[in-house]
Amino acid sequence: MPKLSLNASKKTKQTAAGEIPVDWECAKLERLIDKLEAGVSVSGSDRPAARNEQGVLKVSAVSDGRFLPDENKAIETSEILRARLRPRVGAILVSRSNSPELVGESALIKETPGNLFLPDKLWQVRLLKNANASEEWLSQVLRLPTIRLEMRNRASGTSQSMKNISKSAFLGIHVALPPLPEQRKIADILTTWDEALEKLDALIAAKDRRKKALMLQLLTGRKRVAGATGEWRTTTLAQVLEPTPRPTPKPSKPFLAAGIRSHGRGVFLKPDFIPADIALDELYEIKSGDLIVNITFAWEGAAAIVSDEADGALVSHRFPTFSFRAGKASRAFFRHYIRTKRFVFDCGLASPGGAGRNRVLSKTAFLKIGLMLPPIEEQEAIGEILDTCDAELTLLRRQRDALDLQKRGLMQRLLTGKIRVAVDEPVASP
Numbered sequence: 001m002p003k004l005s006l007n008a009s010k011k012t013k014q015t016a017a018g019e020i021p022v023d024w025e026c027a028k029l030e031r032l033i034d035k036l037e038a039g040v041s042v043s044g045s046d047r048p049a050a051r052n053e054q055g056v057l058k059v060s061a062v063s064d065g066r067f068l069p070d071e072n073k074a075i076e077t078s079e080i081l082r083a084r085l086r087p088r089v090g091a092i093l094v095s096r097s098n099s100p101e102l103v104g105e106s107a108l109i110k111e112t113p114g115n116l117f118l119p120d121k122l123w124q125v126r127l128l129k130n131a132n133a134s135e136e137w138l139s140q141v142l143r144l145p146t147i148r149l150e151m152r153n154r155a156s157g158t159s160q161s162m163k164n165i166s167k168s169a170f171l172g173i174h175v176a177l178p179p180l181p182e183q184r185k186i187a188d189i190l191t192t193w194d195e196a197l198e199k200l201d202a203l204i205a206a207k208d209r210r211k212k213a214l215m216l217q218l219l220t221g222r223k224r225v226a227g228a229t230g231e232w233r234t235t236t237l238a239q240v241l242e243p244t245p246r247p248t249p250k251p252s253k254p255f256l257a258a259g260i261r262s263h264g265r266g267v268f269l270k271p272d273f274i275p276a277d278i279a280l281d282e283l284y285e286i287k288s289g290d291l292i293v294n295i296t297f298a299w300e301g302a303a304a305i306v307s308d309e310a311d312g313a314l315v316s317h318r319f320p321t322f323s324f325r326a327g328k329a330s331r332a333f334f335r336h337y338i339r340t341k342r343f344v345f346d347c348g349l350a351s352p353g354g355a356g357r358n359r360v361l362s363k364t365a366f367l368k369i370g371l372m373l374p375p376i377e378e379q380e381a382i383g384e385i386l387d388t389c390d391a392e393l394t395l396l397r398r399q400r401d402a403l404d405l406q407k408r409g410l411m412q413r414l415l416t417g418k419i420r421v422a423v424d425e426p427v428a429s430p
Contacts, residue, residue, distance in 0.1 A: 012417070016174040018146070021417040024178045030171035032133040035126040036094070039085040039118030044073035049115055054080050056117045057087065059102075062095050065143045065194070067107040072116055083117035085124065092125040092139045093118075096165055103163045104151030104170075108139035123170075132180045136187035141175050141415055145408075176416055181423045186414045189421065193407035200400045207396065211389040218382045219337055221372060225382060230375035238367035240329035241322040246285040248314065250275055258286060258313035260294045263301045264339030267292065267310045283314040289331050290321040291338070295361040299348040303338045305331055320363055327376055332383020337371075346370075 012019045015026035042056050048070055049055025055072035063071070067087075075083055087093065087109050095105040098121070118124055127133055141147060150173055155163035178186065217223035221232045257273035260266070286292055288311040294302035295318050306313075306321075315321075324331055337343055346369045353359030373379065413419045 015176070017176040018416060020176040021178070021420065024176050024417055026174055027177045028171065029173050029175060032127055032131040032138065032175075032177075033125055033171060034128040034131075036096075036123040036167050036170070037085055037118070037126060038096070038120050038123055040082055041120045042079040042082050042117070043076045044079070045076065047074055048072050049074040051113075051115065054083060054115050054117065056083060056119050057122060058119070059095055059098055059121050062093050062105045062107045062122060064105075065107055065139075066198075067093060067109050067112070069112050069116060075117070085118045086114070087112045087116055087118055088124060090135055092135055092142065094123040094125060094142065094170070095121065096123050096170070097121040097162065099161060100152060100155070100163045103155045103165055104142075104148055106139060106142040108136060133177070134180065134183040134187055136191060137183035138175075140187060140190045140411060144412065144415055147173065147175065178417065182421065185421050185423045189414065190407065190411055193403070193410065197400065197403055197407065200396065200403065204393065204396050204400065207389070207393055211386065211393065214389060215336055215340065215386060218385065219333075219340055221374065224374075225378050225385070228374065228378040228381065230378065232372045232374045234370060235328075235373055236367065237322075237369045237371070240325055240373070241291060241367065242325055243363070243367075244287075244290065244321050244323040246287070246321070247282050248285050250278070250281055250283050251314075256310075256313045258306075258310050258315050258319075260292060260297075260302045260304050260319065262294075262297050264303070264344075266304045267307055267313075269310055269313060273314075278316065280316055283316060284319065284321065286313055286315055286319070286321050287311055287323075290323060291331075291334060292319055292321045293347075293361060293366065294319055295351075295363070296359075298361040298366070299344070299351040299359050301339065301344040301347070303343075303347070305335045305338070329373065330376060330379035330383050332387060333373075333379035335383060336386045343369075343371075 011022045013022050017026045020026065039056070044056050049072055054075045056075050057069070058071045058073060061068050061071040069087075089109050089112060091109050093107050093109060095102060097103065098105060125135070125138070127135060127138070151165055151170065152163070154169040154173070155165040156169075157163045177183075214223075218225070252275060254272040254274055257270040257278075258267050259270065261268055286306050288306055288308045290306040292304055292306055292315070296302070324334070347361060347366065348359075350365035350369060351359040351361045374382070414421065
C-alpha cells in the first residue's frame with residue numbers, strides 16, 4: 001500500500017475539541033450548520049418501494065457510516081401527500097433517534113433514487129454558505145469515536161432501547177476545524193479508504209451469494225461433484241448419528257464451558273466458568289467433531305459441529321451430543337447441512353411448544369428427521385468444496401477488518417491534526 005506524505009504537527013493548543021494544531025480552530029457545530037432538516041412520519045408497507053412507488057427511509061438507512069437507500073418502506077397511497085422532504089445528494093444524514101449505540105449515526109449521501117423521502121427520525125444537514133466547511137470532511141468528523149461518544153452522552157430518554165439527541169445538544173458539540181483546503185484533502189484521503197472498503201464488502205457479498213448457491217445445489221444433489229458416482233439415498237439422522245453423552249461431575253474449580261449460537265454460527269466458549277454459576281451437579285463433556293444441539297433453540301438453527309478449540313468443554317443436559325457413525329456421514333458435509341433452511345425447518349417441526357421462543361426439541365423426533373445423502377466419498381468432496389468457500393470468505397473478512405482498522409487509525413490522526421497532510425500533493429490510494 002503506498003505511503004501517504006504526512007507531516008507531524010508540532011505546535012498545538014488545548015481547546016474544547018482537544019489538543020489541535022495552532023492554525024486550526026475549535027468550533028461548535030452550530031457555527032457550521034444552517035439547518036437540521038427532518039421529514040415526517042408516514043405509514044408504509046413492510047417492503048421497499050418499487051421504482052414506480054414512493055418510499056420513506058427507515059432509520060437503518062444510515063448504518064456504519066453508509067447511506068443505504070434500499071432500507072426504505074413503500075408509502076401507503078393515502079399518506080403520499082404528507083411526505084415532504086427528499087434526501088439530497090451531497091448532504092449528511094444523522095440519526096437523531098435510535099438505540100443508545102446507534103443514536104447519532106451519520107452518512108454522506110453519494111447518490112439516491114428520486115422516489116424517496118426522509119422520516120422524522122433522520123436529520124438532513126444543511127451547512128451555512130459561509131461556514132468554510134466541507135460536507136465530505138464533516139461526514140468523516142461525525143464518525144470519529146470521540147464525537148460518537150459525545151453524541152451518545154448528550155442523548156436523552158427514559159427508554160433503555162431508544163435514545164434521542166436534541167438539536168441544541170447536537171449543535172453544541174465542539175469539533176476541530178482545519179482550513180478548508182486541508183479539510184478537502186483529508187476528506188479525499190479518507191474517502192479513498194472508504195471506497196476500498198466498499199469494494200471489499202461488495203466482493204465479500206458476491207462470494208457469500210456464490211457459496212449459498214453452491215450449498216443449495218450441492219447439498220440437495222441438484223449439482224453433482226465431478227466424477228461422483230452412486231445414488232443418493234433416503235435415510236434418517238438416527239441411521240447416521242449416535243447419541244454420545246459423556247456425563248461428568250461438575251468441577252469444583254473454574255472450567256471451560258461452551259454454548260451454541262443460533263443460525264448455524266457455531267460453538268462459543270466461556271473460559272474459567274465459575275461452578276457456582278450453574279445449579280447442576282452433573283455436566284456433559286463434548287469432543288471435537290461432535291454434532292451438538294441446543295434443545296431450547298434448535299428451531300432457530302442452534303446446532304454445530306464442535307471445533308478443536310472446544311474439545312473437552314462442558315455443557316448442560318440441554319446440549320445433547322452425537323457422534324457420526326463410521327462410513328455413514330461426513331462431519332465436513334454436516335457442518336454445512338445443519339445451516340440449511342431444510343434442516344432448521346425440520347428441527348422446528350421436532351420442537352413442539354407454545355408461542356414465542358418457548359419450544360424444546362424432542363430428541364426422539366430429532367433422530368427421526370429424514371434426509372437424502374450421497375455416498376460418503378461425495379459427502380467428503382462436497383464438504384471440502386464448501387470449506388474452501390468458507391476459508392476464502394474468512395480471509396477476505398480479515399483483510400476487510402485490517403483495512404478498516406487502518407482507516408480508523410488514519411482517521412483519528414488526520415481529523416485531530418495529530419498528523420498533517422500537504423494540500424498540494426496527490427491523494428494516495430490504499
